[in-house]
Amino acid sequence: MISPFGALLGTLTRLRGVRASLVVDENDGIVVESNLQIGQDGDRVAALAASLYRKARLSARAARLGTATFMQLEAERGRICAAGHNDLVLVVVADPAANIGMIRVEMIKAAGALP
Amino acid sequence: MSITAVEAWVEAPLRKFVEEAHTILGLLLHPSGQVVAQFGFVRAVDVMSACALAAAIHASAGELGKQLEGKAFRGLHHPGRDRQLYLAEAATPRGTFIFLTVFDQESSFGLVRMYFETMVKDLVAAAPATPHKAEPVLEDRFEHELNRNLAALFGRG
Numbered sequence: 479m480i481s482p483f484g485a486l487l488g489t490l491t492r493l494r495g496v497r498a499s500l501v502v503d504e505n506d507g508i509v510v511e512s513n514l515q516i517g518q519d520g521d522r523v524a525a526l527a528a529s530l531y532r533k534a535r536l537s538a539r540a541a542r543l544g545t546a547t548f549m550q551l552e553a554e555r556g557r558i559c560a561a562g563h564n565d566l567v568l569v570v571v572a573d574p575a576a577n578i579g580m581i582r583v584e585m586i587k588a589a590g591a592l593p
Numbered sequence: 594m595s596i597t598a599v600e601a602w603v604e605a606p607l608r609k610f611v612e613e614a615h616t617i618l619g620l621l622l623h624p625s626g627q628v629v630a631q632f633g634f635v636r637a638v639d640v641m642s643a644c645a646l647a648a649a650i651h652a653s654a655g656e657l658g659k660q661l662e663g664k665a666f667r668g669l670h671h672p673g674r675d676r677q678l679y680l681a682e683a684a685t686p687r688g689t690f691i692f693l694t695v696f697d698q699e700s701s702f703g704l705v706r707m708y709f710e711t712m713v714k715d716l717v718a719a720a721p722a723t724p725h726k727a728e729p730v731l732e733d734r735f736e737h738e739l740n741r742n743l744a745a746l747f748g749r750g
Contacts, residue, residue, distance in 0.1 A: 507703025
């Protein structure tokens with residue numbers, strides 16, 4: 479079966495420093511499709527990142543900031559980025575040294591292409 | 594949220610689950626329908642009904658799984674309009690339990706499933722080392738034991 483998200487995730491995963499990319503259902507926190515490196519727990523990342531993105535989106539709306547387009551979490555050993563469209567969230571896990579500008583541009587472009 | 598347990602060792606893993614997964618109701622029971630612990634329920638009669646239904650659903654799903662795939666289904670997720678239900682099996686050294694939880698938009702299926710897996714590991718770690726002798730549930734004793742457990746949970750002897 480040809481996946482509708484395979485090419486999109488492949489493009490993101492090929493960016494320097496990207497460890498994992500996933501398409502996640504925002505409401506359920508369930509992986510729709512993923513492209514993971516060995517050792518990544520996709521289910522855990524998906525559940526937590528979707529929950530985080532959902533809360534960030536609701537916070538932006540509550541603060542009358544409009545639609546959330548991109549969320550980035552910086553941690554000691556890496557970053558989690560999320561961009562959503564309708565009920566889907568695109569999640570990327572990246573190294574601290576990854577080119578976050580490039581990742582952001584590609585993610586926003588890819589999120590726009592989500593159904 | 595108030596958690597009550599018939600067996601004390603299940604309380605800490607259950608409390609951690611409630612705090613992390615933000616679910617509304619939870620029930621840990623034996624596959625026979627005997628309640629072990631609960632949170633979020635107010636009335637004993639609701640626990641009794643939920644236990645009976647959860648045990649029946651688990652048994653039916655298990656049998657359906659065996660007929661379809663040769664092994665029992667272990668988890669069931671039912672999304673409602675406002676609330677969702679997750680029913681799954683937790684295998685521990687003290688035997689297999691059924692866990693039923695209800696959640697709303699404060700949580701998600703992904704989070705509940707993830708924290709459930711953590712809770713099962715916590716239950717396995719917390720299970721007393723003393724071997725548990727599983728006694729068959731006899732029809733004539735079932736109601737007595739059910740009432741005893743409900744009394745322990747809701748403080749009415």
